[in-house]
Amino acid sequence: MTWLLRRLGVSLALIWVVASVVFLAIHFVPGDPAELLLSQGGSAPDAAMVAELRTQLGLAQPLHVQYAQQMWRLLHFDLGRSMQDDSPVVDEITRRLPRTLELILAAALMAVTIGIPLGTAAAMRRGTWFDRVTSSIASLALAVPIFVVGTLMVMVFAQWLRWVPAGGFVAFTKDPVQHLVLLAMPAGAIGLGLSAVMFRMTRASVLDVMLKDYVRTARAKGVRRPRILICHVVRTALMPVITVLALYLGTLLGGTVLVEFVFNWPGLSGSLVSAVNARDYPQVVGIVLVISILFVGLNFAVDIIYGLLDPRVRR
Amino acid sequence: MNRLPWPAIGAVGLIALLAVFAPWLGLGNPVSMDVPHRLAAPSAAHWLGQDEFGRDVLTRLVWGARVSLSVAAAAAALACIIGTALGVMGGFLRGIAELLALRSIDVLLCFPPLLLALLVVTLLGPGATTLIPVLALVYLPGFTRVAYAGVLTARSQDYVEAMRVLGAGKVRIMLRTILPNIGGPILVQFSLAIAAAVVLESGLSFLGLGVVPPAPSWGLMIGSARATMAQAPLLLLWPCLALTLTILAMNALCDGLRDAVDPHPAYRPPAARLLEALAPGLLPTPKAVLDLQHLTVEITTPSGTIRPVRDVSLQVFPGETLAIVGESGSGKSVTSLAITGLLPGAARATQGAAWLAGTDLLRLPEPALRERRGASLAMVFQDPGSSLNPVHRIGDQIAEAITAHRSLSQAAAHREAIALLKRVGIPDPARRARAYPHELSGGQRQRVMIAIAIANGPRLLIADEPTTALDVTIQAQILDLLAELKRSTGLALLFITHSLPVVAEIADRVAVMYAGEIVETGPTAEVFLTPHHPYTAALLRSAPVEDGPPPEGIPGVVPPPLALPPGCTFAPRCPRRAPECEAAHPALLQTAPGRETRCIRWNAP
Numbered sequence: 001m002t003w004l005l006r007r008l009g010v011s012l013a014l015i016w017v018v019a020s021v022v023f024l025a026i027h028f029v030p031g032d033p034a035e036l037l038l039s040q041g042g043s044a045p046d047a048a049m050v051a052e053l054r055t056q057l058g059l060a061q062p063l064h065v066q067y068a069q070q071m072w073r074l075l076h077f078d079l080g081r082s083m084q085d086d087s088p089v090v091d092e093i094t095r096r097l098p099r100t101l102e103l104i105l106a107a108a109l110m111a112v113t114i115g116i117p118l119g120t121a122a123a124m125r126r127g128t129w130f131d132r133v134t135s136s137i138a139s140l141a142l143a144v145p146i147f148v149v150g151t152l153m154v155m156v157f158a159q160w161l162r163w164v165p166a167g168g169f170v171a172f173t174k175d176p177v178q179h180l181v182l183l184a185m186p187a188g189a190i191g192l193g194l195s196a197v198m199f200r201m202t203r204a205s206v207l208d209v210m211l212k213d214y215v216r217t218a219r220a221k222g223v224r225r226p227r228i229l230i231c232h233v234v235r236t237a238l239m240p241v242i243t244v245l246a247l248y249l250g251t252l253l254g255g256t257v258l259v260e261f262v263f264n265w266p267g268l269s270g271s272l273v274s275a276v277n278a279r280d281y282p283q284v285v286g287i288v289l290v291i292s293i294l295f296v297g298l299n300f301a302v303d304i305i306y307g308l309l310d311p312r313v314r315r
Numbered sequence: 316m317n318r319l320p321w322p323a324i325g326a327v328g329l330i331a332l333l334a335v336f337a338p339w340l341g342l343g344n345p346v347s348m349d350v351p352h353r354l355a356a357p358s359a360a361h362w363l364g365q366d367e368f369g370r371d372v373l374t375r376l377v378w379g380a381r382v383s384l385s386v387a388a389a390a391a392a393l394a395c396i397i398g399t400a401l402g403v404m405g406g407f408l409r410g411i412a413e414l415l416a417l418r419s420i421d422v423l424l425c426f427p428p429l430l431l432a433l434l435v436v437t438l439l440g441p442g443a444t445t446l447i448p449v450l451a452l453v454y455l456p457g458f459t460r461v462a463y464a465g466v467l468t469a470r471s472q473d474y475v476e477a478m479r480v481l482g483a484g485k486v487r488i489m490l491r492t493i494l495p496n497i498g499g500p501i502l503v504q505f506s507l508a509i510a511a512a513v514v515l516e517s518g519l520s521f522l523g524l525g526v527v528p529p530a531p532s533w534g535l536m537i538g539s540a541r542a543t544m545a546q547a548p549l550l551l552l553w554p555c556l557a558l559t560l561t562i563l564a565m566n567a568l569c570d571g572l573r574d575a576v577d578p579h580p581a582y583r584p585p586a587a588r589l590l591e592a593l594a595p596g597l598l599p600t601p602k603a604v605l606d607l608q609h610l611t612v613e614i615t616t617p618s619g620t621i622r623p624v625r626d627v628s629l630q631v632f633p634g635e636t637l638a639i640v641g642e643s644g645s646g647k648s649v650t651s652l653a654i655t656g657l658l659p660g661a662a663r664a665t666q667g668a669a670w671l672a673g674t675d676l677l678r679l680p681e682p683a684l685r686e687r688r689g690a691s692l693a694m695v696f697q698d699p700g701s702s703l704n705p706v707h708r709i710g711d712q713i714a715e716a717i718t719a720h721r722s723l724s725q726a727a728a729h730r731e732a733i734a735l736l737k738r739v740g741i742p743d744p745a746r747r748a749r750a751y752p753h754e755l756s757g758g759q760r761q762r763v764m765i766a767i768a769i770a771n772g773p774r775l776l777i778a779d780e781p782t783t784a785l786d787v788t789i790q791a792q793i794l795d796l797l798a799e800l801k802r803s804t805g806l807a808l809l810f811i812t813h814s815l816p817v818v819a820e821i822a823d824r825v826a827v828m829y830a831g832e833i834v835e836t837g838p839t840a841e842v843f844l845t846p847h848h849p850y851t852a853a854l855l856r857s858a859p860v861e862d863g864p865p866p867e868g869i870p871g872v873v874p875p876p877l878a879l880p881p882g883c884t885f886a887p888r889c890p891r892r893a894p895e896c897e898a899a900h901p902a903l904l905q906t907a908p909g910r911e912t913r914c915i916r917w918n919a920p
Contacts, residue, residue: 014421014422014425017422017425018422018425018426021422022434025434025438026438139563139566139567140563142566143559143562143563143566144555144559144562145514145517145518145558145559145562146518147517147518147521147534147537148537148555148558148559151537151541151544151551151555152551152555154541154544155544155548155551159544159545159548211659212701213696213698213701213702214701214702214703214704214705216657216696216702217696217702217703217704217764217767218704218715219657219685219688220655220657220688220689220693220694220696221688221689221715221716221719221767221770222685222686222687222688222689222690222716222719222720223689223715223716223719224685224719225685227715227719231707231715232704232707235706236704236705236706250427251427251428251429252427253427253430254426254427254428254429254430254431254433255427255428255429255430257429257433257518257522258429258518258521258522261521261522272430272433273433273522273524275437276433276436276437276524277523277524279437281437284433284434284437288426288430288433288434291426291427291430292425292426292427292430295425295426295427296425309706310705310706
């Protein structure tokens with residue numbers, strides 16, 4: 001229990017540090033954000049307008065006051081208003097975040113159902129043609145960048161075969177079938193690389209565990225091979241695999257940008273890119289913060305799962 | 316250092332050469348447009364065709380490699396220098412430097428990489444010059460971690476301590492001793508960072524946040540070819556292919572480098588357990604529980620076949636304890652693993668027979684052997700800490716041994732497991748059965764291992780250094796337990812150890828092994844009183860005796876298994892060596908009833 005509380009404390013501290021770093025990053029960047037924002041047309045910005053924008057953004061106050069205000073607002077889940085359309089950043093995030101999460105979860109489901117069984121099978125048949133073929137496919141899948149996979153999928157499945165639309169999004173409540181059809185390609189593009197990662201991790205981990213002394217003990221006990229595999233090998237072998245999966249899911253929180261862009265999927269990272277292009281600071285800061293907090297939370301969840309699987313950690 | 320991945324090095328080198336020499340390949344200008352010929356098909360002048368502005372695709376591909384690789388290499392180099400410096404300083408200076416270096420890295424790791432890149436691009440604006448610090452920042456933590464871990468291992472090593480004692484300055488120690496030692500892992504990290512940076516650079520350029528048009532970049536080319544996908548699909552394929560092949564080659568290089576730097580080379584896949592070379596016609600000795608005859612084990616290694624066990628024969632009778640004693644590497648553990656069919660993948664028994672109750676274990680197929688393991692043939696291993704599964708309760712681990720051989724309900728098996736725990740002297744067995752291995756002491760864990768071994772009433776118990784990992788008082792308790800079990804159940808015990816006092820305490824007979832062979836056997840008391848083999852004698856002199864002379868070491872080392880001397884394997888270290896010892900390999904000679912030795916000069920003056 002104290003173990004759990006300590007991990008929770010560390011996670012909360014990390015979130016606070018992340019929020020502070022993002023705040024400071026914005027303020028220590030060369031140039032005045034207000035000036036930068038208004039000078040995008042190329043002509044020198046009007047001094048009065050800069051001053052007005054500075055007040056509006058709260059940039060006129062001393063740094064520590066701004067910091068305190070920002071933190072106070074954060075505690076109330078207030079991320080400010082977008083500079084593009086003046087809508088609350090929180091609204092945009094709550095609308096788009098579920099779509100990105102759905103994409104990631106679908107990809108993770110695919111990776112777990114493909115990568116883990118194949119990885120275990122390849123490890124059991126190490127050195128055979130099955131192992132060589134699956135390992136080569138995994139290496140290839142890892143080498144193709146995600147936006148290349150996505151673009152080629154659009155070309156093959158939408159352009160040539162005309163099985164699915166090239167991209168887009170329909171709410172599940174409006175048309176469940178079309179929603180899933182549109183989900184298939186972006187989720188598949190992410191899931192392919194993720195499956196390869198899961199495959200390689202599982203294979204290496206199972207091979208590693210099979211050399212452990214306690215597996216030899218199980219064999220010395222005369223336990224049957226399938227039971228050794230399930231009870232002694234896979235359970236321990238999956239622990240590092242789960243960690244890696246969680247870490248990858250975390251990187252995907254920001255990494256779906258490319259896939260959302262290719263398939264025109266209106267997720268969270270898509271709005272991040274447009275915010276970056278428009279230098280919409282409140283939006284960028286809000287999204288970065290939310291994703292980082294999710295990332296830290298995910299790592300916390302991994303620690304808990306680890307504790308449930310391995311009794312040695314619970315101390 | 317293992318073999319370097321030359322094919323991958325060649326492929327990556329070729330791509331790098333193309334990129335470096337792009338201006339001198341006679342390819343023309345990558346940005347010169349030819350709008351009338353936009354989207355032209357491949358021709359003699361433009362081998363891969365022209366893009367949407369009529370620019371030559373081949374030229375842009377090669378120049379794109381130049382941009383991608385130079386950005387990636389510069390970013391990886393920057394990350395490598397700063398990250399390694401942070402890690403080395405953190406690991407070596409400790410204190411506040413360590414805290415700052417590691418905590419700042421932890422904060423960086425709170426951001427998903429692409430997100431971190433996007434955040435920095437927002438702040439600095441897009442462009443190739445921004446990309447380098449952006450990518451460097453993303454890959455910096457990896458270098459810091461590797462360098463920090465490397466320094467922590469290196470700094471505790473003797474030579475670093477020695478340099479400090481000699482008064483070398485801290486900076487000098489860092490540069491002269493630590494950096495070369497963490498070079499391997501850093502090199503691997505560097506290759507990983509370049510490969511990842513190429514992917515991230517092309518991704519950012521694809522989004523329009525990286526390299527700025529019209530400069531050529533593979534990511535940009537893929538992005539713009541998307542618009543004309545229907546008219547000119549090849550335009551899309553070329554940069555996709557170039558990018559994928561480059562990353563494939565780089566990944567292969569990374570994997571190869573990692574294997575080359577790894578100090579533990581991968582083992583060969585398991586081969587068949589048996590060779591046909593098994594000599595026929597061997598018959599079991601009547602009455603013996605175990606009759607091992609002429610066992611030879613081979614291990615295939617990259618540098619040749621070694622035979623860690625050669626022509627080993629021994630018998631164990633009911634209610635008897637036979638000890639195999641020898642130094643590490645003498646082949647005693649391999650012998651026991653060969654009997655139980657638990658040899659690791661690269662090793663296999665190639666000659667001999669192992670009779671247990673009328674069946675030859677070496678010729679038994681795995682399913683039949685499995686039925687005997689844990690039933691009539693049980694084993695206890697050296698390290699009870701690693702031999703029990705850390706994630707299962709010990710009661711379940713004992714019950715598993717029971718249900719593997721008898722069809723019993725879970726509850727009945729569990730009751731029996733508790734009875735077994737009580738039998739091996741674990742207090743409060745019902746509560747202890749619910750404990751995990753890490754909650755027990757080393758001695759208790761070994762008692763659990765013994766409980767597992769006796770669960771199905773074995774006829775032969777093989778104990779492979781069961782007390783080596785335990786302290787002396789616990790060691791005595793475990794030996795007492797084994798002796799008591801032997802007396803009460805009549806099982807035969809094959810006890811493997813390197814400790815002569817343990818042999819004296821537990822064994823009826825002893826077999827001394829040296830460099831893969833038995834060099835002397837006989838009743839323990841007789842062998843200890845009048846050793847016939849000089850190695851046994853030297854071993855006895857090397858063990859401390861109460862009120863006796865101080866122990867003497869044995870000069871020289873055990874010969875390496877790939878370079879065994881042609882004659883007696885002990886001759887190079889033997890004080891009684893004569894010219895004829897090195898001429899021919901000695902056979903086992905019977906020297907007295909029940910005693911054998913592999914020394915031709917055993918009774919020489």
